[in-house]
Each structure stands twice: as structure tokens, then as C-alpha cells.
Amino acid sequence: MVHRHHRETYYVVDEGRILEFEKGEAVARVLSATEQQMAFRFSRFGGKGVQLDEALRAKLAEAMTTGTGGADPDSGDLGGKAVPAGFTYLGQFVDHDLTLDRTQVGLGEPVPVEDLVQGRSPALDLDSLYGLGPHHGSSARFYESGGRLRTGTTLGVGFPPESTSNTDHEGFDLPRAGAAAGGTRADQRAALIPDARNDENLAVGQIHLAFIRFHNRVVDLLAERGVPEHRLFQAARDLVVKHYQWVLRTDFLPRIVDPDIVERVFTRGRRHFERPGYTRPGDLPTMPIEFSVAAYRLGHSMVRGAYQWNSVFRAGGPGPIASLGLLFRFSGTAGNLTPGPADLSDLDDPNSGENLRLPSNWIVDFRRLFDFGEIGRDDLVVPAGEFNTAKRLDTLLVDPLSTLPTGTFDGRGRPVPPPIQRNLAFRNLTRAAMVELATGPQLAARMGFKQLTEDQILRGNGGAALEGLTDTERAQLVEHTPLWFYVLREAEVNEAGPGRLTGVGGTLVAEVFHRAIEGSRRSIVKHPGWRPSLPSHRRGRFTMTDLLLFAFENDPELLNPLG
Template sequence: MNRHQRSDYYLSDEGTIYQPDAGASRRQPSTWEELRHFRFSRLVPQEGPDPAGGPVDTSLAERLAAAMVPHSQDEQDEQPDSAIPAGYTYLGQFVDHDLTKDVTDRTLGERVTVEQLMQGRSPALDLDSLYGFGPGHPDSAACYEPDGVRLRTGRTAGVGDLSEFDGFDLARVRGSGEPLIPDPRNDENLAVAQIHLAFVRFHNRIVDDLVSQGTPSALLFDKARERVVLHYQWVLRHDYLPRIVDPAILDEVFTHGRQLFEVPIDPYGNGSRYATAVPGRLPTMPIEFSIAAFRIGHSMVRDGYEWNSVFNQDGTPATLDRLFTFSGTGGELNGDNRLPSNWIPDWRRLFDLAGDGEAGPAFAPPAGGLNRAKRIDTLLGRFLGQLPPGTFGGGLADGIPARIQRNLAFRNLVRADMVRLATGQQAARFMQQYTKLSPLSARDILDGERGADLSGLSGDDRSRIADHTPLWFYVLREAEINGGVLTGVGGRIVAEVMHRAMEGSRHSIVRRPGWRPDLLSPGGRFTMAHLLLHAFDHDPVLLNRVQ
């Protein structure tokens, strides 16, 4: 009988409790135990049983992926820009890393069930990619200053006439350049690394604010994290999401609640579809979001940026491959493994600080210097068709040409097949039971609106895509036809999952609907531009360090 008794068990937020012969005690949970209660899920019910096993057929994915990447620079230049400042592309990547991380040990193309997927991030918008397990946990203690409250920053490497600048690079291990952050994916490219650094600085600035207000030292970290998380969620709800999702869908979900994903318990017992989602409990992460609907940022990436006064179209271009090179995960830093000072970004070129941030002329970019994200559509930049191996671990699957494995579109499409992700048509049929939704026609899917050209595919390929559209491609085509804004299937998935991710966070603007940012501008707004202004002390020199 003893073999069926548990000697220890996990309690969320409390760690692992084990019971020796005398009494019970608590010990610090291991990383594995912390992750045990994070789960992936399936939003759209699966049609038919899982296949017996074996690799997926990647041939159609290879041909479709090739059509999603421009073959020439002229084709690349024809992809429309959006009205969205380019920094939101990488804010979206930062959000994605905050919500989901598949740490399943599987080779590309190998079948895997949802139950076998291992989620390495808390699927709540709680900034665990910034805070890790907190200053007291051995796996994240190195991210913090000795006071156990502030997050560490790093010093850039002087170059030319530019000296070293403290606080403008991620903290790094001396010699190796390894970033001292909980999620090394946030050092995959320079843009997302600098977004992460901006949140580090924002946290530290909030700590300073609380100290000046007389907050007791014992409460500083918890109070700062709460304030940062709530401001972060506010930015996503009122600034980021309205730029990428149909506002009508957002307003419906955030006003009237979710209809599809982890719907709250119906107190009146009406309808069997109501799940047992409890607002304060941790949500799951639906694969329809992580593998398809929120991979829209890949189409927003530019192949080059107006980065600062040194790297721009008038001098040396800041090409996307350089942004990968000057990071610790996607490339290699300079000789002493620190960011060179001349690669500090000019934030005025990535976000509209003067307009959205309501700041003065000193915060405006030079003429033509504000980068715009590419339109959300079915085309990716040419660089994403040949990713550096370091961005996906460097491992290549046997039996698949190495060249196509470096194509990000191919990797996305194959990952969906590995878990038998619902097609766009299956998702639309499921959603039509509960929401008003107009599915795409075969003509919409095949022709689109100045996106991926499928005319070069065979008739059989076109027929298969029209009838069984990969969900990721379907979501992108919806947005493409809707002027670059998620609607229909994609808009509904993103809105509902983001709502649940906020609701399931320990600190939540959804569960505290009366909360308002303390940092609201005189105009009553708080955007990512306002967050940056606060993080950099409202100082135009700090926001444009490379003069």
C-alpha cells in the first residue's frame, strides 16, 4: 500500500511540500517542478484520431513555404508597409516569449501529441520571462542586483569616439557574453534584446519611484512587480492589441467575455460547452495560438531598419542579419562579448515617442526616420527564409534539405503538422457555432491581396491548400484581406487567449477592471511610448544615446 502514497506534492506559488516520518516541511521547488503545472491545450476539437506515428509529409509545406518568401529584392520591396511603428513587431516577440516556450524534445517533422508537449513559460501575462522565479530562486538570482530588488543591466563596449555606456546592454557573463536573463530567446536578436532591456529599466525606475514614496524595503520587489505587470498589461490591451486585432473583436471579448477558450463557469448551468476556468487560476496555452495565430509577427519583420545615426539608409544599413549578429543567441557579439556602443538603438525611430507618447519635438525622429512594420500578410522577409542556425538551436533533421529547414515559414508549417493542428476551415466551423464569423472562400485563400503568390503551385497543391488551409496561413490571409489587421479566426483566437492570459495572471487588469495606470499622461493615455519615456527618465539623450 505504501507505494501508492505520495511523499511530496506541488502547490502553485508555495513550492514542493514533502512529508518525512515526522511532520511536513517545504523546500524550494526545482525548475522542473515549477514547470510541471504549465500546460499546452487544444482550442479547436481534434477531428479524427492521432496517426500511429512516424514523420509527417513535409513536401507540401516545403512548396508553400517557398511561395511565402520573396525571390528577389524587388518582390521584397513591393510588400506593403503598415501604419504600425516597427518596434511593436519586437514587443510582440517579447510577449510571445512571456507566454509560451515549447521545450519538448522532438526533431522537426516528428509526430507529437499535445499531452507530450512541454511548456516552459507561465501561460499568463505575468512577465516571468523578465522576473524568472524571482530573486530568491537559484535559477534566476543572477538576474538581480545584490539588493534582490533591482534587475541587472550591462555596459556596452566603447567603439571609435563612443565610450562605454552603463545600462544600455543586457547584463552578461564576463567572457562568454551569455545574457543574465531568464529567457535567452530574448537575446535572439538585438531588437527584442533591447525591448527586454527597456522593461528592465522600467522595473528599476518603478523601484526608484516606490523608494521615493517611502515603500518599506521588504515590500519593494513585490510592489514593483505588481505595478510593472499591470502597466504592461494595460499597454497590451490599449496600445498593442488594437493595432493588430480588429477593435470590434477586442471590445466584444474584453467587454462581454470569452466565448471559445476556457470560458468561465456558467453559474446558471446553461450549455455544456462551458469549461471550468476559474479567473484566478493559471490558464493553459492553446496550440492554435502558439503555433499559428500569434506567429503573425513573422510577417511584420523588415529586412532592414533605420536604427540610429550611424546605421541607417544614408550610411551603413542596419540589416536584419546584423541585428541577429549583435546578439548573444542568434549570432556573435564583438570581441569582448558586449554590445558595441554604436549599436544602441534610437528609440525615436522604433516607436512614435512624439505622437503616441505625447512628448515634445526633441523626441521626434529625423525626417523619414520612423520605421514602419511590414503589413501582416502571407509574405515573410527574405532573411527569414535563411535563418541563422543559432536561432533554432542549430540542429537539422535528417531527411529534410538543410536549406528549407532554415526557412521560418517551413518550420512553422511543419510544427503545425507535427501536432495535427486544426486547419483554418476546421477552426472556422468550430467558431461559427458560438460567434458571427465569415469564413474565407477558396478564392480568398488562393489569391489573397498582394501577398504570397500561389499561381506557381500545381493544381493538386492549390486544391489541397484551398480545402485544408494550414491555420497559420489562413490567419495571415485573413489579415491580408482585412488591410493587415487580424479578424475572423485569427482575431478571435488572439483576443480570447490574451484576455485569458491577463485574467490568469496573479496581477490582472481583467480581474481589477477599475485599475488605471499611475503613469497616465495628461491626455489620459499610457502606451509603449510612455513606458519607454519613463524607463529612460524622459531624457531625449538617453533615448537616442548615439548622437
């Protein structure tokens, strides 16, 4: 999907046409051969489905965001295994990696043919981190010398007084354009990274920063081992990407998808999506719109309303607990990096806010987002009340997602849309309707899964309450359940693993991940004998906590610089 000036476009390869949406209106047209070569590659896996009308979508969205009074069930509820909250935002980082079109460069800039095609195909290869590499004109600004990625420096502030927040911290903010860039304050705050979406909230921004530091540490390690300078960047990228894929395969996916499904897909192969025998060797992956528009929007359900962020912004700290609104505020894409009103109304103005860098008191404490006790580092475990777990995967979204800052959907500086259009659930449901997405029951039948019952769809298991729907609306919802709602309901009623994707949603997510890793130039699927080689808690293992420890030099003060 491409976002430009309120327009969203999906080029569906097997239909040879593009679906464009502007101001809520859908237009379909056939592309020229040149346009087809230049478009990001989506596919339609399940055929077209019958859609709910706008009024019913609005009622369903409101039930998903406010239907139970803003309930915030924990991922460990109902017998499920608690998921550390950091994986919510690792998942968002992954989404941006999958969907980034890295070949959107300035008019007239050359792009190699292999990059032109590969760059418009979904692959888990960290394009959102690397862009086109240090030697390409449009991406050179992301790099320092020697193939290292740039970092930024936070802004020392006076709160709390006499604390480490009072000084600048080099390497703890994303690199930013700065005042010399001119334009609006938003332009000057812009992060110098390939994908601005990785600065739309502070949590995903700090995850992106961790990957910058991870890459730079690998560069340093390889340089120490004598890798020649002309090979250093590519060698580091190869190592970083494969360790990242390993983390996704072994540490991320089994937390959100039934582990049996993940294991089956990665050991026996895909049964449904672009399965072997139906694709030719060398064919590049496509992105099924059922994944992009529905199944992988699972992470919206995992978002908490507030987080114990660091020693400053936490319950009982000198500052307030870090609400989701504050995580939007202290970002460059959706926010303005500056304190302001609780309703975030100032964020609609691209010239609001004094700060051009992240204040030092907002540096994350990664010990609160990832469980280092899982790898035996009890010295890096915070008290239980200070640790953040993800919200359970279900059909509820926390209330703040009912009123998104306009910067999250390219609306800053434009007329403020009606309230329902700022509701994330409504936006997800409407986007699916625009592309005539297959319904949940329709896809379950196609894939051979037992369909959810009427009671499971309407009542669920502690998720969205639908008593406000009329009998007619309830019947329509059961017959034409939107796929996004359906896969979340599947997770919600999953008795074998409460809060994990299963059935349609679990299989689609696991198979698309498998295909996206297979389609990467650097691929642990293509090389099944590959094993992690970087330092870790156990030989042959490598988790997200191992990655963070390596990125931050195994130094507790770097993982948590505010103490």
C-alpha cells in the same frame, strides 16, 4: 513549447499526452502523473486537422518568403494604419513572456508548489523578466541589491571615429556572463536574463533592456515614496506588470487585431476559448496550440528586411542600414556581437567572434521604432524617412527569414541542416503538421465565422503568389489551409482594417490575451477598475511610448544616446 537539443515538446492537457519532436520525427506518448505536473500546459482548441505533405509545405514556404521577389509592403499600405516597427519586437517579447516555463531550474532546486503550477501556465506576468525573483537561487543572478535588475555595459569601439560610440555606455546592454564564466565564447556572451530568446536578435534584446530599466525606475520611485525595503520588489513588480498589461490591452492589441474584436472581448468576455461557465474559478489557463503554433506567429510577417537603427546604421549614415542579418549578428543567442561576413556563416561556430558585449555603436535609437508624436512629444519625432514602420500583416515574410541563423533554433555547433529547414515559414508549417493542428477552414467553421473563399485563399491581396502550385496542390491548399497561413490571409484581405487580424485569427489572439491576463496573479482583468498611475502623457492613459519615457528618465539623450 520547450526547446532542448533540437527537441520540441507539447504537453496537451486534454489529451493527457506529450508530443515530442526530434530531428523531424514525431513521437506521442502518455505522461505519468508526475510528468503531467511538470509539463507546460498546452491545450487543443479546434481538434485535429488534415495536413499538407512535406513537398507542398516546402513550396508554400518558398512562396511566402520569395514568391514576389522579396516584397516588403508597409503596414500603412491599402489604407491600413501604419504600425511603428517597435511593436513587432514588443510582440516577440510578449510571446516569450507567455510561453516561458520559469520553473525549469537546476536538478534538486526547490520550487514552491504555487510556482510549480502557475509557472507552467501561460500568463502575461513578465516571468521572462523576473524569473522566480531575487530570493530564489536560480534567479538571483539577474538582480542587483534592493530588488533592482542588473544591466550591462556596452563596448566602446572606434567606429565612427570621434563619436559617442568610442566609449562604454553603462546600462545600455543586457547583463552578460563574461569571460569568467568559461566555456565557449557563446557561453561567455550569454545574457543573464531568464529567457535567452530575448537575446536572439538585437531588437527584442533592446526591448528587454527597456523593461529592465522600467522596473528599476519603478523601484526607485517607490523607494522615494517610502515603501519599506522588504516590500519594495513585490510592490514594484505589481505596478510594472499591471502597466505592461495595460499597454498590451490598449496600445498593442488594437494595432494588430481589429479594435472592435479587442473591445468586445475585454468588455463582454470570451466566447470561444476557456469561456466562463466552462472553467472553474481558480482554474489556471492553458495555451491553445492553435495560438502558439499558428495565430501568434503573426509577428513573423511584420518583420522588416532592414531598419534605420540609429545615427550610425541607417541609410546615408557612416555605417550600412541595419539589415535583419545584422540584428541577428549583434545578439548573444543567435549572433556573436562581432562584425563578420554578410552570409552569417561564422555564427554557426559557438567560438566565433571577439566581442563579449554589445558594441556601443549598436545601441538603439527608440525614436526610430516608436512614434512619440502620438503622445505629443514632437521633439522626439525623427524625419519620416528615418522612422521605421512594421511590414504589413500578410502572407509574405521578408527574404532573410528563409535562411535563419542556426542559433535561433538551438542548432549552433551542430551539423548544418538542409536549407529548407532554415526557412522560418517551412518551420512554422511543419511544426503545425507535427501536432496535427486544426486547419483554418476547420477552425472558422467551429467558431462560426464565414470561411475565406477559394479566391481569397489562392489570390489574397498582394501577399504570397501561388502560381507555382499545381491544380491538385491548389485544391489541397484550399481544403486544408494551414491555420497560420489562413489567419495571415484573413488579415491580408481584411477590408475593414487591412493588415489587422480579424475573424479566426483576431478572435483567438484577443481571447488568449484576455485569458492570460486573467490568469496572472497580478491582473487588470480581475480588477477592472484598475487604472495606470505612473507618469504619462494623459491621466489614466499609458502607452508604450509612456513606458519608454519613464524608463529612460524622460531624457532624450538616454532614448538616443548616440545622437
